[in-house]
Amino acid sequence: MSLILRVNMSEPCVRVEESAEAYRELGGRALTSALVAAEVPPTCHPLSAENKLVIAPGILTGSGAICAGRLSIGGKSPLTGTIKESNAGGMAALHLAALGIKAIVVEGEPPKGKWFRLVVTKDGAKLEPADGLAGLGNYDTVARQFQEFGNDVACISIGQAGEMRAGAASVAVTDMEGRPTRHCGRGGMGAVMGAKRIKVIVIDPAGGERPKPIEREAFQAALRKFAGILTKHPLTGQTLPTYGTNALANVINEAGAFPTRNFSEGRFEGVEPISGERQHDMILDRNGIIAHGCHRGCTIRCSRIYVDEAGQYVTKGPEYETVWAHGADCGISDLDAIARMDRMDDDFGLDTIETGVAIGVAMEAGVLPFGDAQGAIRLLEEVGKGTPLGRLVASGAEALGKVYGVRRIPTVKGQSIPAYDPRAVQGIGVTYATSTMGADHTAGYAVTANVLGVGGRVDPLKTEGQVELSRNLQIATAAIDAAGLCLFVAFAVLDDSSALDAICEMLAAFYGRPFGPADFLAMGKRVLAQERRFNTAAGFTAARDRLPDFFRTEKLPPHEATFDVPDDELDQVFNFT
Amino acid sequence: MPTVQVNLYAGLRSYIGGKASVAVEVSPDQTVRELLAGLGIPPEHTRILFVNGRPATTNTPVSEGDQVGVFPAIGGG
Incomplete structure (x- = not known):
């Protein structure tokens, strides 16, 4: 079984088709890029009817292979204007593969003012009205789905940033605990999903048959x-x-390549309190969890569960890129504040790299001082409120830097440079x-x-x-x-x-x-x-x-x-x- | 005696009682290899070496005032 779900928002309706021969051996990025290259006009506006959102598990996903649970999401990027593939872990790719689905292709122009939910099961897929989910963050959005469908489903969703069709908007994927912590973060694919007016995709793998090696x-x-x-x-x-991934903080700092205060220095004097070693000790002291996998079949288990001083769940990780973007790049050395911002990014549906770098550029512009952790949290709150300043942060570093007349904007093709100078x-x-x-x-x-x-x-x-x-x-x-x-x-x-x-x-x-x-x-x-x-x-x-x-x-x-x-x-x- | 500062990371900190760094006395013509041996760190437990932030090997000489960074295999991204 090798199915492609065509979700036509112009009707709106879903058509299930057998994958074309040319796509039979493709998966993941090879499939999303092939479909986008074949079906999306390269000069189209990324938020227009002509763009498509293509969602595909990898070739080996669901086959029983370990560490093979990546979900690729492709389209033309509203952030860069290039083709885009952004991938994440979580459970959704495994569930799609279990249903024999090679790709979901969302296309067309949705009816104005309405939101939809796509429910995918062994019997096919259907679009349902979802206006009641509008304005919710990813955490509340997926919690309602698990309440309705039980804990064995997986969700792919957008938060407020995706609804606003913002350039830094991510697409969230739920993890083994049903939390929206794994993100196809880069390139604003959440904005494309928002333009198609799909708030959440629920995947129920029950009764499916996973792909079997020949x-x-x-x-x-x-x-x-x-x-x-x-x-x-x-x-x-x-x-x-x-x-975890944040073991890199000390290495890259030692190498003099840890971008600090908007790429003005290569070492951060406040690295130790936000290092992977300190994070490891804090998590264990607080009875959090290290060596946590983001999907079934992961043997590396680089994720962690971060809890506050009272032992209450805050977020996953946070990962190295996030700790750097919200930390050193903004001159912030408070790991609890960084974890809070990671949670907010996941909830609003934001790429943590793009968002952290945008805040660093805002600091360079004088909107707030470098090192102001509470100010950074307040600035991020503006995204959830949908204020003009919040929309600017959610639009990414280049847009924000241009508006404030900043010269040092660390982007290539409109996308923020990550944590290595x-x-x-x-x-x-x-x-x-x-x-x-x-x-x-x-x-x-x-x-x-x-x-x-x-x-x-x-x-x-x-x-x-x-x-x-x-x-x-x-x-x-x-x-x-x-x-x-x-x-x-x-x-x-x-x-x-x-x-x-x-x-x-x-x-x-x-x-x-x-x-x-x-x-x-x-x-x-x-x-x-x-x-x-x-x-x-x-x-x-x-x-x-x-x-x-x-x-x-x-x-x-x-x-x-x-x-x-x-x-x-x-x-x-x-x-x- | 001249000293260098050795910064250890991740699991290697267990070799110096969980601390992050230690000052070590060095003699002329000493290399990173001898420095590690003096701390009881088997070279096969190290993967990434720096002297003053520049990539180094166990053969790199060290001298007074140098900062030496020693890591096991580390990655992420």
């Missing part, structure tokens, strides 16, 4: 091999479950500049070889080798995103070639045909080539594959570094397309 024994053997590698690797087996990690700068997604660390995580000593070593302060490093990582990442695998498996893949063999053996057994590492990388190249063609047709030229000029002209302490990779080298990243 060669079951070979699949099980490859799976065992893959699981063994992930468990043995010190990063996926030890550090990530123990300290490209002047002190030149390889990630290449990825930020050239990614088809706008500034996105996950698109080609050169921090591995530049700083973490994973997958070789390339000096982060030199320009040599960075283009090749970024290119290879962008290709591999596109394939990992297609497979539905958590990107953190890449740490093991980069260190141990048998891990990529195991992934390809799983795919070969799943498809029932030979599939090797060369096929895997060819898949990544096809995805990137398709995305590049879309962006070119949307008007993006090489001149847009650049970092903001201040990265070349302002020296970053402590290394007094500038971004020096030449433009003509940046233009060689996609020389294979």
Whole structure:
């Protein structure tokens, strides 16, 4: 079974169709980008009837593969104007796969003034009126669904930011506890969902049959091999479950690449109180939970449950990117305040990176001082109220910076740069500049070889080798995103070639045909080539594959570094397309 | 004797009683390898090394006033 749900908001109605042959072996980012490239006019307005919201589990999602629960959401981005794929963990991808659904495609122009809920079951899908959910945050929205449908469903939803069609609006996915904590954060896909007037998608997997590999024994053997590698690797087996993603705070700070006070310094004097080590101790002291998985079948378990001093649940994580964006980038060293903002972001449905960087830019503009944690919380509250200032924050760093006449706006193609300063990690700068997604660390995580000593070593302060490093990582990442695998498996893949063999053996057994590492990388190249063609047709030229000029002209302490990779080298990243 | 500051992170802090950093006396021509050996830290338990914020290896020399950062395998994103 291989179904595509067509949700036509112009009628409104849902049509179930068999997937076309061309899409049979695709999933995740490969499928969302293929459908968007085939069906969305590259020059359309992202909030118009012509844009589509495409939701797809990965190829291996639901097959029994571990760490393969990613949900990809694609469309044309209202933040960047490029093609977009943003993925998250949580339970929704597994439930869609269990129903044999390869993709949900939301299209057309919804009736004015109405909100809808899409309910997906083994019998198909139906649109229902949902005006009563309008104005609610993600937490209240999903709580009502679990009350009505029971705890075995999963939800995909938007909060107030998505309803406002804001550029930083995320799409929330519920986790194993039924909380809306996993987000397709980047690129404003929540705004596209809001433009289609869908407040929540409820997925009930009951009675479904999960996808089965064609060669079951070979699949099980490859799976065992893959699981063994992930468990043995010190990063996926030890550090990530123990300290979570925020173990990075001290590493990146030590490297002088921790963007501080809106990218004006590379080290934050207040890092220790917001570090992964301190977070670990605080969580255990308060009887929170470490080593928490965001979906069934995750063996890495990098998530955590963060509680307040009274032991009451606040939020998940928070993750490294969030701790940095709401912390160092704003000069804030109060982890409880950061956790509160993470909860608010999840509830309003905001990308924590875009939102934190926007607040940092507001601080640079003098709207509030750097380091003002309570002021930052008050500013974020404006989003929930829908005030003009709140809408500005929810529109992202570039919009806010322009309105306030700020020169140092850390964005590429309108999307905020994440938690590694490209002047002190030149390889990630290449990825930020050239990614088809706008500034996105996950698109080609050169921090591995530049700083973490994973997958070789390339000096982060030199320009040599960075283009090749970024290119290879962008290709591999596109394939990992297609497979539905958590990107953190890449740490093991980069260190141990048998891990990529195991992934390809799983795919070969799943498809029932030979599939090797060369096929895997060819898949990544096809995805990137398709995305590049879309962006070119949307008007993006090489001149847009650049970092903001201040990265070349302002020296970053402590290394007094500038971004020096030449433009003509940046233009060689996609020389294979 | 000249000293360097060694900052340890994540599980490596257990080697210095849970503290975050320690001042260590160094002799001329000493390298990161000898520094770690003096603290009883097996090199295979370390993955990421810095001297004054620049990437280092166990062969990197250390001298008075240096800041040395030592991490196990760490990642995320």
